[in-house]
Amino acid sequence: MAHPITKNQQDLCSALRSSAELIIRHASELIRLFTDNQQREHKEDAERILEAGRDLDVFVTDMQELLQKGESFAPLRHDIRNTVGLVSGYAEILEDEVAHQPKSLAELRAIQKATGRFLSSLDELSALVSDEEQASSVDELISTLSTTARSRTEATLGRKVLLVDDNDSNRELVGLQLNRLGIEVAEARTGHEALSALAAKSIDLVLLDLMLPDINGYDLLKRIKRDKNWRHLAIIIISGVKDEQSALRCLEAGASDYIVKPVNATLLRARVTALLERKVWEDKESAYLSNLEASYDFIRKVFGRYLSNDVMQRLLYDGDGLTLGxxxxxxxxxxxxxxxxxxxxxxxxxxxxxxxxxxxxxxxxxxxxxxxxxxxxxxxxxxxxxxxxxxxxxxxxxxxxxxxxxxxxxxxxxxxxxxxxxxxxxxxxxxxxxxxxxxxxxxxxxxxxxxxxxxxxxxxxxxxxxxxxxxxxxxxxxxxxxxxxxxxxxxxxxxxxxxxxxxxxxxxxxxxxxxxxxLPERDVPMEFLAEPVALSVRLMQGERLSQSVGVGYVIALNGRELLLELDLSLSALEEVQLMLPDEGEDSLAYARVMGVDEASRYHVTLTSSVGRLRNLLEQRLSRKS
Missing domain, CATH: 3.30.70.1230 (Nucleotide cyclase, GGDEF domain)
Known part of the structure; x- marks a missing residue:
């Protein structure tokens, strides 16, 4: 049966729709700005604000239908407030991150202003229809929770949150809120149960009550942060104490956030989602760094066989490592x-x-x-x-x-x-x-x-x-x-x-x-041959052999060192080809002139230790002995 909506109700519904449309319009402009600036993470948050704004617009239509039927919209109010909290929470997060961007900051402030007007209009409408009941008990509040998950994201789906609280009702309420985000909840009633759960499961986030029956939450926080396996965990402290010094102590000890009871569901959802989103990016960054390190290890193993570590360091890590010049x-x-x-x-x-x-x-x-x-x-x-x-x-x-x-x-x-x-x-x-x-x-x-x-x-x-x-x-x-x-x-x-x-x-x-x-001394006395050994000698001119052939005689040797008498005039460090005429090319060897003594005899060093020349000369030396 239709129920007429009063003018005041209609005006307030119009104000609600106008505020929702402002949120949608400013969020759309925010997405455009972030797209132009290639700020992907910020764009994703703005898209969440836009989605929430559209949900609010749908909620206004649903409220109008309920008012026309003469029914209460109290069951909707909790979901509406949660959705408003999403808008406000993401806008608040973005305001901190784009404080240096005037245009984006202006759009966010306009969204916050529209959100405030929406809440104000909602409160007036609630008062106008005499719908001031508050779900004061936990059971009543749970009954108003929507079964539709509007805010599930990659950041929350399948994530594991450890909820540490000795109050069963509190755990049930917060657990349901987290389940709506697609989060898997592990529960602990005491500090020792929490430590056991951390050791047994892979946890992405901890919600920690300060008042526990065995270990107080502050001491448990410090124990978790001291452990190298858990120190990276994000931890939200939930406390019944509204005290700035307590909050400061917890944050200094490593807590990621501090929320005062009674817990605002919208604020909790926003904080949990934001921290889990950070965890998603940290996991992606860790995986990326692991893959990058594996790639660098591969490059080092492969190219380390060709390049020194210094050159590889320059190529891999310096910004100009591959710049020509x-x-x-x-x-x-x-x-x-x-x-x-x-x-x-x-x-x-x-x-x-x-x-x-x-x-x-x-x-x-x-x-x-x-x-x-x-x-x-x-x-x-x-x-x-x-x-x-x-x-x-x-x-x-x-x-x-x-x-x-x-x-x-x-x-x-x-x-x-x-x-x-x-x-x-x-x-x-x-x-x-x-x-x-x-x-x-x-x-x-x-x-x-x-x-x-x-x-x-x-x-x-x-x-x-x-x-x-x-x-x-x-x-x-x-x-x-x-x-x-x-x-x-x-x-x-x-x-x-x-x-x-x-x-x-x-x-x-x-x-x-x-x-x-x-280095070991090379100046060892020469051993003289019983009879000089004749050699043909040709001067090397670069990579070519001289056409003229001289005659020389080996009169003494010691390993690679030869003492020659020559009919050629040679200079120090010139290279010559030597050959035993009766042995032919099998006896070819090369030598460098190291100097000439007072008797005009040449000291040469064999630069080639292969061929038969050296062996043949040593054989003749051994026959002498």
Whole structure:
């Protein structure tokens, strides 16, 4: 049966609808602002306000229908207040977060103003229809709860909340409110039950009453926050004490919020939802960071075989790690090369060749990194290492020299593996130079490498080309920058491509404190042959052989060191090809001129330890003995 609505009731319903429409309009504008500013989280909160505003508009229609039937709208009032609380709660949260955005803040304040008018109009309408009954008892209040869940979100569905309260009615009421949000509720009546529940279940949020029969809530809060497994938990304190100091103590102890009884359902819902939403994002962030760390671990494992840790750190963590370009910096460059590797590689299968190189590179790379060097690249059988980049190092020259000496010290260990594996023993020569170069990312957008370029890199390469096996040659520039004391066997002056003046280089044998590295002495007396052994000698001109062939005689030897009488005139550090005429190409070997004595005899060092020459000469020496 229809019941006429009075003019005052109609005016108040119109005011309610007008307030709901204002909430909808300002929420829609808020969504537009957040969309333009790409503020996704804020937009989602604004969408919740919009949804609640539309629910309020529906509630106004429902109230009008009830009034027309002459029925009370008391059962609706609780849901209406909860919905108004959603609007107010989310608007309050957003106000704190967008305080620096005037337009958004203005829309939120307009929403709060409209919400206040809505509540005021609702209270007037309630008074007007003499519907002032308040659900004072817990049972009465529970009976008014709507069974329709309007506010379930990803943040609340399936989440687990631990409700700690010794009052059964309070637990039932709050539990129902949380269930409406799709939350699974675990209950505890005492502090010890709460601790047991935390140990047994995965909990997302704790609602904690301060008054418990065994452990007071404040002490329980501190115990939870001291535990490394639970300290991340959000905890809302529910207290019957309206005291600012109590609230402050709880917040300082780690509580996320403090609510005074009687608990406003709308406020509780808003606070719980907000904290669970934060938990959702924290879980997503944690999962994202775990996946990111797993990706970084994969990158480090894969590319750590090609790049030093320093370069990887720069690529992975620096904002400009992949930006093309470089900077000018003083560094020390180390170049190491296996002597006569082209000859060695021709006599090995591809698999054995790679096995030999992998063992050598593994040992050398560890040594280089231990002296703060960066392996820039492997160039065939060569190693290019940088000291002083990408991380600055005031002792880059000292570290490079100490590293080179340590690399030579490690060669017996490398050769032990080679011999045990059926591979040939190898020797390396190392050249070092110091000077300003350009370091940085070079290449294209598709293929980039961290590298070093410049004149002093070329000089380091020229110095390395002058070495023989077991030797470390360093420029005067490198020694001038060192703080530790270097030791050398002799100095040499050589003309190298790229330098207008003769280059002074040092044949290093050791370095003083704090490194204290000394190479074994190589000056062992020669053993003379009973009869000189004739050799054909051809001068190497770069990568080419001279057309003219000279004749020489080996008169003494010691391992790789030969003493020759020649009909050619040679200079120090020139490279020659040697061959026994009666043995042919099987006896080919290469040697570098180390000097000439007072009797015009040449001291040469074999740079290749393969072929039959060395063995044949040693056999003739043994026949003499």
């Amino acid at each position: 470089g900077e000018r910096r003083e560094v020390t460059i180390l170049l190491a090369d296996i002597r006569s590797f082209s000859v060695i590689s021709q006599q090995l299968s591809p698999e054995d060749c790679v096995r030999l190189l992998n063992n050598y590179f593994a040992v050398m790379t560890d040594i280089i990194m231990s002296y703060q060097g960066t392996v820039d690249e492997f160039i065939g059988d060569g190693i290019l290492a940088i000291f002083g980049a990408p991380l600055s190092d005031a002792l880059h020259s000292d570290h490079a020299v100490a590293c080179a000496l340590a690399m030579q010290q490690a060669m017996p260990h490398v050769n032990e593996y080679n011999v045990a594996s059926g591979l040939p023993a190898i020797d390396i020569g190392i050249g070092i130079n110091t000077g300003p170069v350009v370091v940085g990312n070079v290449g294209s957008e598709l293929r980039t490498k961290y590298g070093v370029v410049g004149h002093h890199v070329n000089i380091a390469s020229r110095i390395e080309s002058c070495t023989v096996g077991g030797q470390v040659l360093a420029s005067a520039d490198t020694l001038a920058k060192m703080q530790a004391t270097p030791h050398w066997r002799k100095t040499l002056e050589v003309n190298v491509k790229g330098s207008t003046e003769p280059l002074q280089i040092y044949d290093l044998t050791g370095i003083g404190v704090p490194f204290d590295i000394i």
